[in-house]
Amino acid sequence: xxxxxxxxxxWEYKQSGSCNKWFGLAIAVLWLLIQCLEHRNLTIAGCxxxxxxxxxxxxxxGSCKEPSLSARIAGGLAExxxxxxxHEAACVAASDGKHLLVCVINSLAFLFLxxxxxxxxxxxxxxxxxxxxxxxKRSSSSNIKxxxxxxxxxxxxxxxxxxxxxxxxxxxxGPWKAEEDEVLIKHVKKYGPRDWSSIRSKxxxxxxxxxxxxxxxxxxxxxxxxxCKFSAEEERVVIDLQAEFGNKWARIAxxxxxRTDNDVKNFWSSRQKRLAxxxxxxxxxxxxxxxxxxxxxxxxxxxxxxxxxxxxxSSSMEEETTxxxxxxxxxxxxxxxxxxxxxxxxxxxxxxxxxxxTIPFPQIPQLQPDLLFSPESHELLARLDDPYFxxxxxxxxxxxxxDAAQFSPGPPLFDPVSGCENSATTNPVTPDTLFDEFPSDMxxxxxxxxxxxEW
DNA sequence: AACAGCGCCAACCGCCACGAG
DNA sequence: GCTCGTGGCGGTTGGCGCTGT
Numbered sequence: 001x002x003x004x005x006x007x008x009x010x011w012e013y014k015q016s017g018s019c020n021k022w023f024g025l026a027i028a029v030l031w032l033l034i035q036c037l038e039h040r041n042l043t044i045a046g047c048x049x050x051x052x053x054x055x056x057x058x059x060x061x062g063s064c065k066e067p068s069l070s071a072r073i074a075g076g077l078a079e080x081x082x083x084x085x086x087h088e089a090a091c092v093a094a095s096d097g098k099h100l101l102v103c104v105i106n107s108l109a110f111l112f113l114x115x116x117x118x119x120x121x122x123x124x125x126x127x128x129x130x131x132x133x134x135x136x137k138r139s140s141s142s143n144i145k146x147x148x149x150x151x152x153x154x155x156x157x158x159x160x161x162x163x164x165x166x167x168x169x170x171x172x173x174g175p176w177k178a179e180e181d182e183v184l185i186k187h188v189k190k191y192g193p194r195d196w197s198s199i200r201s202k203x204x205x206x207x208x209x210x211x212x213x214x215x216x217x218x219x220x221x222x223x224x225x226x227x228c229k230f231s232a233e234e235e236r237v238v239i240d241l242q243a244e245f246g247n248k249w250a251r252i253a254x255x256x257x258x259r260t261d262n263d264v265k266n267f268w269s270s271r272q273k274r275l276a277x278x279x280x281x282x283x284x285x286x287x288x289x290x291x292x293x294x295x296x297x298x299x300x301x302x303x304x305x306x307x308x309x310x311x312x313x314s315s316s317m318e319e320e321t322t323x324x325x326x327x328x329x330x331x332x333x334x335x336x337x338x339x340x341x342x343x344x345x346x347x348x349x350x351x352x353x354x355x356x357x358t359i360p361f362p363q364i365p366q367l368q369p370d371l372l373f374s375p376e377s378h379e380l381l382a383r384l385d386d387p388y389f390x391x392x393x394x395x396x397x398x399x400x401x402x403d404a405a406q407f408s409p410g411p412p413l414f415d416p417v418s419g420c421e422n423s424a425t426t427n428p429v430t431p432d433t434l435f436d437e438f439p440s441d442m443x444x445x446x447x448x449x450x451x452x453x454e455w
Numbered sequence: 456a457a458c459a460g461c462g463c464c465a466a467c468c469g470c471c472a473c474g475a476g
Numbered sequence: 477g478c479t480c481g482t483g484g485c486g487g488t489t490g491g492c493g494c495t496g497t
Contacts, residue, residue, distance in 0.1 A: 175465075175491095197482065213483070214466070229463095250485060265486070266464060273462080 172206040176215055180205055184212055185220055193221075218262045225258035230267050238264055 172180075183204050191198075193216055196209030205212065218224075230238070234256055241252040249261035249268070256264065 173467075194483090209482070210468095210484090211466080217484095218465075247486065261485070262465080266462095269487090270462060270464095277461090 171200075171208060173211070176219075180207070181215070181220060184215060187212075188216060188220070193217075218260045221260075223258055224260065225263075230259075230263075234259065235267075235271075238267060242268060 184199065187199055187204060193213075196213040198209075199205050199212050200207060200209060207215075237255055238252060241255060245251050247265075247268075249265040253259050253261040253264045
């Protein structure tokens with residue numbers, strides 16, 4: 001079957017003399033479908049995305065709860081904008097919990113590349129995808145990172161290397177629904193604000209423990225101040241404490257009843273942006289008084305607020321209980337002895353209070369040429385000519401090495417040849433016979449990898 | 456009315472520390 | 477001592493609404 005499909009691919013190429021990505025994709029899907037039918041424990045997955053954390057996310061297949069097979073296959077299209085000249089990569093994938101079967105359709109769409117990967121090869125897989133993605137036209141692959149970002153609220157199937165085997169799970173992301181909040185609140189009432197990961201393991205919510213915790217801490221926790229701006233006093237506290245502790249938002253937030261670290265962080269971030277803009281547009285700080293206030297209700301950042309006496313601050317850890325544990329106590333807690341809290345008059349003394357150097361400006365990331373490929377992949381690239389290595393990947397089945405299954409811990413589910421007994425046994429395909437069939441100029445269509453600086 | 460700029464905010468991500476096994 | 481899971485934290489991003497032009 002594998003041979004037949006490859007022959008079809010070649011026929012298509014010879015007929016059209018050009019790249020037809022859809023034909024190539026259709027062939028790959030067909031092949032994958034056959035694999036799935038033959039091995040019922042296989043399920044077609046969505047497109048593969050590289051994650052710097054080492055995870056491989058397969059997205060698309062989880063977009064609907066009970067997807068039809070065709071929908072699943074459609075989800076297998078790589079998230080790549082259709083580009084001209086067929087310079088794009090698409091992939092379909094399947095998994096049985098132990099293995100990951102991938103079909104990559106490269107810029108020469110008729111050439112699809114089935115890969116059989118075990119879970120410990122996922123980092124390599126990521127880089128394979130990057131290689132193929134990078135072969136696309138620069139216009140369509142100028143920013144690979146943006147393509148890996150999911151839309152909020154989408155579901156994805158996460159295949160985590162750290163997990164036992166290749167466990168499939170659905171994780172919901174994006175805005176929380178009221179029902180989800182209810183479930184979370186119930187859980188916290190019952191068990192307390194802990195054991196977040198059990199919420200998912202019990203099947204209560206399709207959210208990660210981190211997500212649950214964040215939702216509780218930032219939104220559902222009682223006594224939070226929702227929707228009210230920071231008061232002048234709160235602003236002063238934040239400014240003072242930031243000067244004292246730096247960007248320790250969680251610590252600062254413990255001095256502000258009803259405020260979360262996220263609140264403080266957002267407040268500070270907005271303030272910094274505002275400051276940067278003021279300094280940028282007004283030239284000299286003293287002239288910035290002329291800048292009209294956009295929002296009449298907005299509290300000016302550098303307004304005069306009463307100067308408090310520098311309180312005594314105990315550095316003992318016992319006092320680092322949060323206001324949530326004992327709000328009254330925190331409310332009465334004296335401020336630490338801070339930098340002199342004299343606020344400047346207008347912006348004239350801005351520099352002394354808010355040094356220019358502390359205002360963050362966008363930083364240009366340093367390009368790291370070696371960052372894109374993991375050490376495993378460097379090894380992979382170095383061994384692409386190694387027939388043994390190819391056989392392990394399931395790409396080749398060299399006669400001298402025998403059945404590729406001998407290199408596999410499990411049954412040769414995805415072996416392109418032995419996996420399809422009927423046709424493959426009579427038409428053994430080796431890398432040589434496979435590539436000999438293709439025209440000699442076919443690889444001329446593959447663009448060289450752009451240097452990282454061009455990405 | 457349409458559009459752009461901006462601020463706010465919720466949520467995500469990566470990194471790290473810590474504890475259990 | 478090592479690995480792994482979990483939670484905490486800080487940085488970042490995208491959506492949305494408001495405001496000014």
